[in-house]
Amino acid sequence: MPDEWTASVAPVSRRSVAESVIEDLRGAIARGALPVGTRLPSEALLAERYAVSRPIIREALRSLQTLGLTRTRTGSGTYVIADRAEVELAYGEFSARDLMEARPHIEVPAAGLAAERRTDEQRDALTALCDEMDACDDPHEWVLLDSRFHSLIAQASGNAVFAKAVADIRDALARQSELVNRVAARREPSSREHRHIAQAIGVGSPIEAREAMRQHLGEVERVVIPLTRSAALG
Numbered sequence: 001m002p003d004e005w006t007a008s009v010a011p012v013s014r015r016s017v018a019e020s021v022i023e024d025l026r027g028a029i030a031r032g033a034l035p036v037g038t039r040l041p042s043e044a045l046l047a048e049r050y051a052v053s054r055p056i057i058r059e060a061l062r063s064l065q066t067l068g069l070t071r072t073r074t075g076s077g078t079y080v081i082a083d084r085a086e087v088e089l090a091y092g093e094f095s096a097r098d099l100m101e102a103r104p105h106i107e108v109p110a111a112g113l114a115a116e117r118r119t120d121e122q123r124d125a126l127t128a129l130c131d132e133m134d135a136c137d138d139p140h141e142w143v144l145l146d147s148r149f150h151s152l153i154a155q156a157s158g159n160a161v162f163a164k165a166v167a168d169i170r171d172a173l174a175r176q177s178e179l180v181n182r183v184a185a186r187r188e189p190s191s192r193e194h195r196h197i198a199q200a201i202g203v204g205s206p207i208e209a210r211e212a213m214r215q216h217l218g219e220v221e222r223v224v225i226p227l228t229r230s231a232a233l234g
Contacts, residue, residue: 019186021050021060029069029083040070040078066179094172100221104214106165107150111197111213112206113157122156126198133191139178142187147174149194153213156201180223193219 028034040046046057061078064070072078114122129149136142147170154166166173181187193216200208 017052018056018059018063021046021052021056022063024050025060025064026067026069029064029080032083034080036080036083038080039076040080042077092172092175094169096176096224099169099172099176100224102165102169103217103220106162107153107217108210108213110154110157110159110162110166111201112210113159113162114153115201115204115206115209117158118156118201122152123198123202125152126156126201130191130195130198133187133194139181139187143174143178143181146177146190146194149198153197153201176220176224180220186219186223189219190216 025034034040040061041049043054043057043061046060047054050057061070061072065072065078069080069082069084070078071081118126126149129145129152133142133145133149136145150173151163151166151170154163157163177190181190193212197209197212197216200212
């Protein structure tokens with residue numbers, strides 16, 4: 001274990017605590033401060049270094065493994081196995097670029113139409129899904145709720161084309177959501193964005209619903225684009 005890196009203190013900002021930890025560890029791995037083969041410090045030592053809780057460190061380590069940078073060996077620890085991210089940027093027949101280009105043209109207008117056409121039952125269902133996402137601690141279960149949320153908005157739009165389009169890419173959206181939330185600790189911010197979308201639809205404001213969806217998709221793109229570039233450079 002490189003002594004200089006271990007001994008340095010690196011408290012992180014509250015911008016997104018887990019995301020800051022992930023980015024710092026990714027940077028240390030990329031520049032060779034934590035070379036391939038290195039055994040990372042324990043969760044307790046990492047938590048002390050970053051001045052964060054152990055659950056945040058645990059989430060960061062899971063994200064590094066999702067990126068293909070580390071591997072955890074039972075009873076031995078977590079080791080650096082690569083200095084570049086190796087993520088799956090194709091979700092079945094759809095690429096990350098396919099989804100980024102298409103989603104704003106499908107889900108933004110769908111959200112606006114849902115604000116105009118949703119039923120009371122659909123409004124209540126969207127709110128209930130937001131409540132479930134807020135209370136959900138399981139990453140996989142959260143992704144399933146996220147998928148249902150976006151599908152319900154497409155259905156509430158009353159447009160069969162939008163509903164079919166989202167249904168066709170639902171599995172790809174779920175896989176992208178899992179990657180984004182693992183890599184960038186996006187679950188809590190995404191839940192807040194979903195709540196804003198649901199509230200705008202609930203009060204029947206198509207302008208606010210479209211803008212809330214546009215901002216949400218923009219945040220997803222902000223995370224995915226650097227990963228796409230890293231894969232291209234790798």
